[in-house]
Amino acid sequence: MSYVTFSRALSRLPNLETLVGDSIEYLNIGQCLRLRQKHAVLGWGFRPSTRLPRAVSRRFGIPFIGLEDGFLRSYAPGRQYPSVSLVVDRQGIYYAADRPSDLETLLESECDVLKGVGADYAMAKRRIISEGLSKYNHAPENTAYFQNDGRPRILVVDQTVGDASVRYGMADADTFHQMVESARRDNPDATLFIKTHPEVSSGGKRGYLSNLQPDKHTVLLREAASPTSLLRHVQKVYAVSSQLGFEALLHGLPVHCFGMPWYAGWGATQDALQCSRRTRHRTVDELFAAAYLHYSRYINPATGTRGTIFDAIDWLGHQRRMHTANSGRTIAIGYRRWKAENVRPFLRSNGRDPFFVPDVAAAAGLAPTSEDRLVLWGADTPEAAKNLATQSGAQLIRMEDGFIRSVGLGSDFVPPSALVLDSRGLYFDPRQPSDLEHLLNEHAFTDEERKRAREIRHLIVSHGLTKYNTEPNTIPSWHDATRHAVLVPGQVEDDASIRHGCRGVRTNLQLLQAVRAARPDSLIVYKPHPDVMANNRIGEVHRQQALQFANVIETRASIVSCIDAVQEIHTMTSLSGFDALLRGKSVTTYGMPFYAGWGLTTDLSPQPRRERLLSLEELIAGSLLLYPTYFDLTLNGFTTCEGTLRALIARRDQHLSQDRSPSAYRRYWLRQWKKVALWLRAGFVVTR
Numbered sequence: 001m002s003y004v005t006f007s008r009a010l011s012r013l014p015n016l017e018t019l020v021g022d023s024i025e026y027l028n029i030g031q032c033l034r035l036r037q038k039h040a041v042l043g044w045g046f047r048p049s050t051r052l053p054r055a056v057s058r059r060f061g062i063p064f065i066g067l068e069d070g071f072l073r074s075y076a077p078g079r080q081y082p083s084v085s086l087v088v089d090r091q092g093i094y095y096a097a098d099r100p101s102d103l104e105t106l107l108e109s110e111c112d113v114l115k116g117v118g119a120d121y122a123m124a125k126r127r128i129i130s131e132g133l134s135k136y137n138h139a140p141e142n143t144a145y146f147q148n149d150g151r152p153r154i155l156v157v158d159q160t161v162g163d164a165s166v167r168y169g170m171a172d173a174d175t176f177h178q179m180v181e182s183a184r185r186d187n188p189d190a191t192l193f194i195k196t197h198p199e200v201s202s203g204g205k206r207g208y209l210s211n212l213q214p215d216k217h218t219v220l221l222r223e224a225a226s227p228t229s230l231l232r233h234v235q236k237v238y239a240v241s242s243q244l245g246f247e248a249l250l251h252g253l254p255v256h257c258f259g260m261p262w263y264a265g266w267g268a269t270q271d272a273l274q275c276s277r278r279t280r281h282r283t284v285d286e287l288f289a290a291a292y293l294h295y296s297r298y299i300n301p302a303t304g305t306r307g308t309i310f311d312a313i314d315w316l317g318h319q320r321r322m323h324t325a326n327s328g329r330t331i332a333i334g335y336r337r338w339k340a341e342n343v344r345p346f347l348r349s350n351g352r353d354p355f356f357v358p359d360v361a362a363a364a365g366l367a368p369t370s371e372d373r374l375v376l377w378g379a380d381t382p383e384a385a386k387n388l389a390t391q392s393g394a395q396l397i398r399m400e401d402g403f404i405r406s407v408g409l410g411s412d413f414v415p416p417s418a419l420v421l422d423s424r425g426l427y428f429d430p431r432q433p434s435d436l437e438h439l440l441n442e443h444a445f446t447d448e449e450r451k452r453a454r455e456i457r458h459l460i461v462s463h464g465l466t467k468y469n470t471e472p473n474t475i476p477s478w479h480d481a482t483r484h485a486v487l488v489p490g491q492v493e494d495d496a497s498i499r500h501g502c503r504g505v506r507t508n509l510q511l512l513q514a515v516r517a518a519r520p521d522s523l524i525v526y527k528p529h530p531d532v533m534a535n536n537r538i539g540e541v542h543r544q545q546a547l548q549f550a551n552v553i554e555t556r557a558s559i560v561s562c563i564d565a566v567q568e569i570h571t572m573t574s575l576s577g578f579d580a581l582l583r584g585k586s587v588t589t590y591g592m593p594f595y596a597g598w599g600l601t602t603d604l605s606p607q608p609r610r611e612r613l614l615s616l617e618e619l620i621a622g623s624l625l626l627y628p629t630y631f632d633l634t635l636n637g638f639t640t641c642e643g644t645l646r647a648l649i650a651r652r653d654q655h656l657s658q659d660r661s662p663s664a665y666r667r668y669w670l671r672q673w674k675k676v677a678l679w680l681r682a683g684f685v686v687t688r
Helices: 016-020 029-037 048-060 102-108 120-130 173-186 227-231 243-250 284-295 309-324 337-347 360-365 383-392 435-442 447-462 496-501 508-518 559-564 576-582 616-626 641-657 664-682
Strands: 002-005 024-026 038-044 064-069 085-089 153-157 191-195 218-221 236-239 255-257 296-300 305-307 330-333 355-357 373-377 395-401 418-422 485-489 523-527 568-571 586-589 629-632 637-639
Touching: 016 024, 016 085, 016 296, 016 305, 029 048, 038 048, 048 064, 085 102, 102 284, 120 243, 120 284, 120 309, 153 173, 153 243, 173 191, 173 236, 173 255, 227 243, 236 243, 243 255, 243 284, 284 296, 296 309, 305 309, 309 637, 330 337, 330 360, 337 418, 337 629, 355 360, 360 383, 373 383, 383 395, 418 435, 435 616, 447 576, 447 616, 447 641, 485 508, 485 559, 485 576, 508 523, 508 568, 523 559, 559 576, 568 576, 576 586, 576 616, 629 641, 637 641
Parallel strands: 002 024, 002 038, 038 064, 153 191, 153 236, 191 218, 236 255, 330 355, 330 373, 373 395, 485 523, 485 568, 568 586
Antiparallel strands: 064 085, 085 296, 296 305, 395 418, 418 629, 629 637
């Protein structure tokens, strides 16, 4: 048994089956006879598209269940931002006051809605208020409208024309004008601030009060502004059926309702209408607990499993912090179109896309200021870019792949799940300090960060994760528990970490020679770099040359399989040295990788700026928790290290189960196709 929907778009919503609690099958209307084997028909609220499915479900005696976004939905409106909460209603839907809903039935019952939730409702309410959260959370703090003229301030909430909550909330277009007249009549000495809906501010829709003319006592708030920033500056709120009315109640403000939203009719608001079914009195706390804790369902974005309201709060709060960290524009210089499309999500801020320009001259043409940031890929920054940053005051940022990147190679145009944005240098370039080096030198690590680091280490090690996750984890054929074995990971020889971080040993062949000299009796295993094996980068060592110093050349087993099968790792600057530390192996470095110099490795090059000893947990916390930026392409939002790891595990397992091992020839053509697809997605436009 399962659920069915006649909406293809609904069936494709991320995490829908998890939130509903069963499998969901899409049927077209010609497959109605299959309804007899289903639990229920699912549809989105009272949209017109649900009329026929509702009629069909009645015809076959199958329940119709209404779905709707929860009250803490997403960072921004639109399908491109999937909801992290959902309501599932077997009677109606919360905004439809012309019939019962599961929420209304709960509030009308004798149920003590505060019982069983402990202090959760109070903590959740405090966090929503303190973090400034709402249904949508992309609008900036905006208080420029409020003048200290001594007049009372009244907030009047507009809504979008055609909003179902207006029609089903027993209101119409005239109701909005009656609300404005009432607000003026009741508050003759006040200034009315007319709040535009977020989708009207963005230009996507029209509001009922969009044509209202401002005057000296009426201000139209057309620019986007977070609800919290407005509610802190007003004394009273007038609403028809907007959710903002309930958020005003959470802030302790008196609310006048001119429609019949779900929170009206319970004694918490002053109501122009009555609903005969609503006879009980409920406090604001009870309304909050019923709607946000009992009625709503939440996804845990980090795990993809059912979560709690606190998972949604954590996620939405993280989105706001990441988007507001940079107040100005982001100007990315010199990115190829395919790479620009892959990194674009990481560079969004304050709801704005980055500007991509071909060179420093074009960046200068945008007249950057001290509020802006200039972003370049890699450590080799042109002098012209440094000069532009100095002259304009703009922050100069270097970007590079993160340590746990993707399932697939960057050189194969696979989009990253993690990037680093560094304002000082880059972690692999020892010519100057990096944000990571500064963090590892200065940060006071907390017990919570160490605990998360232990959990991350367990997740990485137990699932055999590494940077690219393309190879199967198997026991190598050469594994011999009775013989001391050393792994020598190959690298891309023109990589900046080698060019800038190595002195005597600078090539894969030189590294093999040095390791054989240091470990003459050991089994030496050489594993070429994936990009070199794919013929994408420089660093190939001919087999005959390598076998003069190595006993084995490993090309199939994953790097972590090799690490598990040896006692120690010798490397120039490879990230596999960090992978080996996670797995408790001895590591010797010949260059200056980010993980050397902290007392955890044997270092053959000096590390002069690294000033303290770290535990492995602290190195993990700095390198994986605090330094990179993680992005979830499914939910279109910034995420955590833990969330990224779990997503990569699922993606890697699916990838390996399909036994994808294309030839070099086929990989070449796959790369070309991905490049074309990225160009098409970008619309051939990279500047904005």
